[in-house]
Amino acid sequence: xxxxxxxIENITKKFEDATAVDGLNLVVEKGELFGLLxxxxxxxxxxxxxxxxxxxxxTGSVKVGGYDALKxxxxxxxxxxxxxxxxxxxxxxxxxxxxxLFANLHAMPKEKxxxxxxxxxxxxxxxxxxxxxxxxxxxxxxxxxxLAMALVHDPEIAFLDEPTVGMDPQxxxxxxxxxxxxxxxxxxxxxTTHYMEEAEELCDRVGIIDNGKLxxxxxxxxxxxxxxxxxxxEVFLQLTGKRIREEV
Ligand SMILES: Nc1ncnc2c1ncn2[C@@H]1O[C@H](COP(=O)(O)OP(=O)(O)OP(=O)(O)O)[C@@H](O)[C@H]1O
Ligand SMILES: [Mg+2]
Numbered sequence: 001x002x003x004x005x006x007x008i009e010n011i012t013k014k015f016e017d018a019t020a021v022d023g024l025n026l027v028v029e030k031g032e033l034f035g036l037l038x039x040x041x042x043x044x045x046x047x048x049x050x051x052x053x054x055x056x057x058x059t060g061s062v063k064v065g066g067y068d069a070l071k072x073x074x075x076x077x078x079x080x081x082x083x084x085x086x087x088x089x090x091x092x093x094x095x096x097x098x099x100x101l102f103a104n105l106h107a108m109p110k111e112k113x114x115x116x117x118x119x120x121x122x123x124x125x126x127x128x129x130x131x132x133x134x135x136x137x138x139x140x141x142x143x144x145x146x147l148a149m150a151l152v153h154d155p156e157i158a159f160l161d162e163p164t165v166g167m168d169p170q171x172x173x174x175x176x177x178x179x180x181x182x183x184x185x186x187x188x189x190x191x192t193t194h195y196m197e198e199a200e201e202l203c204d205r206v207g208i209i210d211n212g213k214l215x216x217x218x219x220x221x222x223x224x225x226x227x228x229x230x231x232x233x234e235v236f237l238q239l240t241g242k243r244i245r246e247e248v
Contacts, residue, residue, distance in 0.1 A: 003030040004063070005157055005188035006051060011060030013046050013212075020046040021057065022212035031186040033179065035193060035203035037232065039244050043212035044192040045085050048159045051190070052082050065157055078106065081155035085162050085192075087142045089149075091135025095126055098134050099148045106153040113152070120148040123178050125171070140167040144175065151182075158182060160191040164198060176202055194245050196232040206232065210240050 006028040013021040021043040028034045036044045049055040051062055053073035062069045065079040089098050099120060103113040121127045124144040129137065134145055147163055163179070164172045172195075179202055182189055193199055199206050200220045208216040208223075216223060216239055220232055227235045236244040 004028070005030040005032070005065060006190065007063040008047070008051070009061045009063075011047070011050060011057040011062060013043070013050060013055065014058045020212055021050070024060075024209070024212065024214055026207055026214060026217070028188060028190055030188055031183070033183045033189045033191070033202055033204050035191055035199040035206040036209060037193065037196070037199055037206050037236070037244065038209040039194075039236075039242070042209045044209065045161055046212075047209075048082070048161050048190070048192070052080060052159060053077075078153065079156050081150040081153065081158045083143075083147050083150035083158070083160045083163055085165075087139070087146055089134040089137070089142050089145055091133060093134055094131050095134050095137065095141070095145045096121065096130040098145055099152050102149040103152045108153060116152050116154060117148075120152060123181070124148055125174055140171045143167060144171065147175065147178070155187070157188045158190070160189060162192055162194065164193065164195065172198070196236075196244065199232055208232075208236060208239065215239055 004027050008024055008026040011021055011024050024047060036047065038044055046055065050057050051064055051069060053069045053076060056070060064076045067075040069076055093101065096117060099117050100113065103117060121130050124147060126144055129141060134142065137145065143163065143166065151158060164175050179189060203220060205219050207214050223232065223235045227238050229235045229238065233244055
């Protein structure tokens, strides 16, 4: 049997006026590139926040890298990297300094830090702009800096919440290549996206959620076959009677 990287057991998260996650069960295997798909408000970010130990679920439990995310958040900190949905950079630091800052938070030895920072700048096509203040970056570049900040300590498990939102097609493809490379290194990646072609292009399996519930789980190919659909947008439409993205 394959090893599990993430185990979500029956989690529910209730806010005052909303149930964001509603009885979610999910296992992501080690080395898997898993996509969590769903419309606005489906509960994707809330689930990631719970997995990272940033939020406590109302009920249920989660294990990340074999550790209980609620009872042992310190243990999972080094194992995970998180690129949040909301872009967050220190605007007065350069792009490179932003990445180095995160490396220092992980107390990385200087040599490894320099190697990893250079490697990420190169792979994410940020080298030319590395010495500019991050506050002056375009939105797509800030997203890429955020990815580098999330992954500079070379974590085993990456949570990427809409990693390519707002990127031009060329940058998006560069990030896809980058994410594929993580998979080749046997890293586990859980990503969210509203771009169905991204999910089809990248993901080994996708979980479709709506109103905090998992409504379908399979490989993109199998889902398309099962629903006799051209793409995952159509799968979602058939499952729920609504579109995953308003503008589609
Ligand atoms: N801190 C909070 N307080 C109250 N309600 C919240 C909070 N965070 C999220 N919610 C609600 O929980 C639900 C799920 O939100 P969540 O951000 O997890 O959705 P999402 O799938 O990530 O959506 P999007 O695609 O827009 O990013 C929404 O109804 C949202 O309004
Ligand atoms: Mg979200």
